[in-house]
Amino acid sequence: MKTEMAGIEIRDLHLSFGETRVLTGINLSIKPGEFFAFLGPSGSGKSTLLRAIAGFGPQPRGEILIGGRDIATLPPWKRDVGMVFQSYALWPHMSVRDNVAFGLEERKVPRAEIRTRVDEALALVGLSHLADRMPNQLSGGQQQRIALARTVVIEPKVLLLDEPLSNLDASLRVQMRRELLALQRKLGLTTIFVTHDQEEANTTSDRMAVLDGGVIQQIGTPQELYDRPVNLFVARFLGTANILEGRVEVEAGAARFRTATGDVLSLPVEGRAGPTSIVLRPQNIRIEEQAGAGTLPGEVLHREFLGSQVRYLVRAAGTEIVVDQSHRAGEIWLDPGARVHLAANTRDAVLIAQEG
Numbered sequence: 527m528k529t530e531m532a533g534i535e536i537r538d539l540h541l542s543f544g545e546t547r548v549l550t551g552i553n554l555s556i557k558p559g560e561f562f563a564f565l566g567p568s569g570s571g572k573s574t575l576l577r578a579i580a581g582f583g584p585q586p587r588g589e590i591l592i593g594g595r596d597i598a599t600l601p602p603w604k605r606d607v608g609m610v611f612q613s614y615a616l617w618p619h620m621s622v623r624d625n626v627a628f629g630l631e632e633r634k635v636p637r638a639e640i641r642t643r644v645d646e647a648l649a650l651v652g653l654s655h656l657a658d659r660m661p662n663q664l665s666g667g668q669q670q671r672i673a674l675a676r677t678v679v680i681e682p683k684v685l686l687l688d689e690p691l692s693n694l695d696a697s698l699r700v701q702m703r704r705e706l707l708a709l710q711r712k713l714g715l716t717t718i719f720v721t722h723d724q725e726e727a728n729t730t731s732d733r734m735a736v737l738d739g740g741v742i743q744q745i746g747t748p749q750e751l752y753d754r755p756v757n758l759f760v761a762r763f764l765g766t767a768n769i770l771e772g773r774v775e776v777e778a779g780a781a782r783f784r785t786a787t788g789d790v791l792s793l794p795v796e797g798r799a800g801p802t803s804i805v806l807r808p809q810n811i812r813i814e815e816q817a818g819a820g821t822l823p824g825e826v827l828h829r830e831f832l833g834s835q836v837r838y839l840v841r842a843a844g845t846e847i848v849v850d851q852s853h854r855a856g857e858i859w860l861d862p863g864a865r866v867h868l869a870a871n872t873r874d875a876v877l878i879a880q881e882g
């Protein structure tokens with residue numbers, strides 16, 4: 527199967543449904559061959575943005591370039607994009623083979639070539655042996671693979687996936703996302719994957735854009751977004767974040783963070799003085815039995831054994847803090863009610879200046 531790698535550029539895109547503004551000032555550059563995710567909560571606009579690239583929905587303002595060509599005003603079938611929907615949308619009255627062949631027949635591809643390309647696409651998703659089945663004789667995972675085969679067979683320049691795994695059960699979802707990534711790598715097809723599931727985005731994508739309220743909050747690799755969120759929304763959306771409110775104080779070149787309750791954490795780098803939030807991941811906090819310099823006094827509220835880790839909920843600095851300790855065999859756990867001291871690894875903390 528041929529694939530042509532094409533990048534995607536979106537410039538200053540705005541979109542409204544009537545009076546309702548849904549996407550604002552979207553700027554995005556996706557590299558040829560990249561696996562890119564749109565991640566965000568329900569209603570954040572990720573499907574609308576994907577559909578705008580495919581040519582569905584209201585006409586947006588702004589530019590959409592695929593392989594350098596502005597396609598924003600072209601009808602969907604002239605955009606060289608293939609889209610897979612959450613619902614698969616297979617034709618129920620057609621065999622697997624006919625479903626996969628449909629797009630090629632519509633494009634008036636010669637019969638012999640259709641046969642070869644359908645065989646190739648079915649082999650690619652490992653379902654050659656089911657070519658003569660009807661869709662209702664297939665499992666959910668198999669239907670999803672057929673939906674993929676049907677899309678890649680038309681040799682699009684860009685593959686658009688709208689929550690393609692959300693109808694599958696949890697273990698199949700994990701298996702299918704690996705298959706999806708392997709297929710994408712094999713074809714080298716520029717791919718956008720819409721999901722509200724951060725684990726799905728983290729495990730598949732090279733980079734992602736986090737959306738909220740129709741605005742891109744941050745773009746980066748999963749690790750960049752987790753380690754260096756630019757705002758509290760991204761910090762909370764990716765993984766568990768403990769957020770303490772307070773102020774950065776700088777004195778004689780040394781910076782420290784004073785929480786709203788008056789507790790003090792020393793900071794390794796010079797922060798900008800002023801009202802600030804500090805983001806601490808659960809693994810960046812240690813539980814100590816003794817008070818030390820810059821520890822926060824607290825009380826264990828709750829404990830969960832997660833296998834490789836023990837997760838504690840500790841009341842400290844006027845809030846509830848999640849702390850993950852790696853578990854070693856035979857270790858003695860702390861019970862709810864235990865008095866403890868929290869030592870924060872502020873080297874890995876993120877400071878987010880409060881606006882206003």
Ligand SMILES: Nc1ncnc2c1ncn2[C@@H]1O[C@H](COP(=O)(O)OP(=O)(O)OP(=O)(O)O)[C@@H](O)[C@H]1O
Pocket residue numbers: 543546548566567568569570571572573574575722
């Ligand atoms: N046809 C429509 N008419 C009016 N408003 C719409 C229409 N379709 C979507 N919206 C609104 O646009 C916003 C973004 O919707 P969109 O479906 O893109 O969000 P999403 O992030 O993909 O969410 P989900 O994960 O729930 O699909 C929502 O507020 C939604 O109510």
